[in-house]
Amino acid sequence: xxxxxxxxxxxxxxxxxxxxxxxxxxxxxxxxxxxxxxxxxxxxxxxxxxxxxxxxxxxxxxxxxxxxxxxxxxxxxxxxxxxxxxxxxxxxxxxxxxxxxxxxxxxxxxxxxxxxxxxxxxxxxxxxxxxxxxxxxxxxxxxxxxxxxxxxxxxxxxxxxxxxxxxxxxxxxxxxxxxxxxxxxxxxxxxxxxxxxxxxxxxxxxxxxxxxxxxxxxxxxxxxxxxxxxxxxxxxxxxxxxxxxxxxxxxxxxxxxxxxxxxxxxxxxxxxxxxxxxxxxxxxxxxxxxxxxxxxxxxxxxxxxxxxxxxxxxxxxxxxxxxxxxxxxxxxxxxxxxxxxxxxxxxxxxxxxxxxxxxxxxxxxxxxxxxxxxxxxxxxxxxxxxxxxxxxxxxxxxxxxxxxxxxxxxxxxxxxxxxxxxxxxxxxxxx
Numbered sequence: 001x002x003x004x005x006x007x008x009x010x011x012x013x014x015x016x017x018x019x020x021x022x023x024x025x026x027x028x029x030x031x032x033x034x035x036x037x038x039x040x041x042x043x044x045x046x047x048x049x050x051x052x053x054x055x056x057x058x059x060x061x062x063x064x065x066x067x068x069x070x071x072x073x074x075x076x077x078x079x080x081x082x083x084x085x086x087x088x089x090x091x092x093x094x095x096x097x098x099x100x101x102x103x104x105x106x107x108x109x110x111x112x113x114x115x116x117x118x119x120x121x122x123x124x125x126x127x128x129x130x131x132x133x134x135x136x137x138x139x140x141x142x143x144x145x146x147x148x149x150x151x152x153x154x155x156x157x158x159x160x161x162x163x164x165x166x167x168x169x170x171x172x173x174x175x176x177x178x179x180x181x182x183x184x185x186x187x188x189x190x191x192x193x194x195x196x197x198x199x200x201x202x203x204x205x206x207x208x209x210x211x212x213x214x215x216x217x218x219x220x221x222x223x224x225x226x227x228x229x230x231x232x233x234x235x236x237x238x239x240x241x242x243x244x245x246x247x248x249x250x251x252x253x254x255x256x257x258x259x260x261x262x263x264x265x266x267x268x269x270x271x272x273x274x275x276x277x278x279x280x281x282x283x284x285x286x287x288x289x290x291x292x293x294x295x296x297x298x299x300x301x302x303x304x305x306x307x308x309x310x311x312x313x314x315x316x317x318x319x320x321x322x323x324x325x326x327x328x329x330x331x332x333x334x335x336x337x338x339x340x341x342x343x344x345x346x347x348x349x350x351x352x353x354x355x356x357x358x359x360x361x362x363x364x365x366x367x368x369x370x371x372x373x374x375x376x377x378x379x380x381x382x383x384x385x386x387x388x389x390x391x392x393x394x395x396x397x398x399x400x401x402x403x404x405x406x407x408x409x410x411x412x413x414x415x416x417x418x419x420x421x422x423x424x425x426x427x428x429x430x431x
């Protein structure tokens with residue numbers, strides 16, 4: 001093919017024409033053992049925390065629709081077990097699981113991690129049919145804080161690995177990613193909290209005004225001040241819209257830029273409100289890629305469990321395998337132990353599969369951040385902050401500079417750095 005100048009075009013760089021194609025790289029990175037393990041560990045810790053908090057604040061008679069009631073009668077491991085089918089391409093009601101069966105990781109993961117906050121916002125305290133008890137309210141607050149604390153660590157590790165590898169192709173080791181998450185944990189934790197604190201500051205004076213409205217005489221004064229209440233509603237809408245739609249970008253900002261929570265907050269709100277339709281388009285692409293990947297991962301895990309049971313049934317019989325799997329057979333302690341062990345190993349496979357869903361969410365969010373930064377700030381997607389950790393350093397030839405006569409030479413700082421690197425390599429023992 002010839003262009004206007006008669007030059008032969010041998011290849012087309014589709015990533016330059018359609019930069020959003022880089023989101024497809026998220027699947028390949030999300031299925032690595034390192035990120036799946038981070039996601040699985042965070043899921044298990046999150047559910048254990050939610051289960052413990054719900055049981056601490058629960059009492060004898062609570063509706064199953066409440067936060068504390070939804071965790072009664074099943075353990076965190078049962079929630080995991082009910083989230084992935086036991087055989088490939090099998091549909092089932094996963095209402096008691098994480099609600100990720102047949103859904104895209106982008107949608108399901110966002111919904112799961114935002115669930116405590118959404119429950120607080122969706123239930124009106126004054127509604128008689130959906131009254132929220134004080135214990136359920138505090139359980140939701142603690143659950144939100146717990147999930148944020150867990151994911152501020154493991155989500156940081158996932159997004160940091162994605163940030164470096166998507167930009168440079170360099171791998172970040174297990175230790176380096178976890179050390180980064182530990183060092184930056186407070187920034188990851190506080191970034192989504194700051195807008196919520198702003199919402200709380202707006203709610204408090206409106207709450208006082210609401211107490212005044214209980215009296216008819218003061219209700220007239222409150223009605224006169226109602227434009228101020230609407231202004232507060234506008235501020236809360238902006239704050240909540242930014243944090244609910246953009247909190248994944250906050251973590252990506254810290255991972256890419258190596259910055260603090262205030263800069264992450266500023267960049268997130270800027271990108272979300274300056275490029276909302278572009279952000280929505282990138283999210284749709286990421287959701288589609290993640291959904292196709294989840295179909296593969298979910299059924300791959302279900303095939304492992306089903307084929308293992310199928311092979312064992314040729315020796316023990318399908319009826320016996322069924323009895324040991326669901327615990328419907330012998331009620332002896334040994335049979336119960338066998339059932340528990342089988343459930344543990346099957347649940348471990350399912351947990352790793354669920355880990356992909358959450359790892360993909362972190363990787364895709366980082367890829368979307370790179371694209372939005374390119375659109376808003378006109379910065380290339382290969383620019384990333386590299387930590388001083390040796391596993392993230394890249395060594396190469398020193399930079400050249402020109403002397404007074406225009407001849408190239410090694411700069412003084414570059415020469416010192418090159419000499420230090422050479423001395424370090426010389427002193428290290430050979431493998």
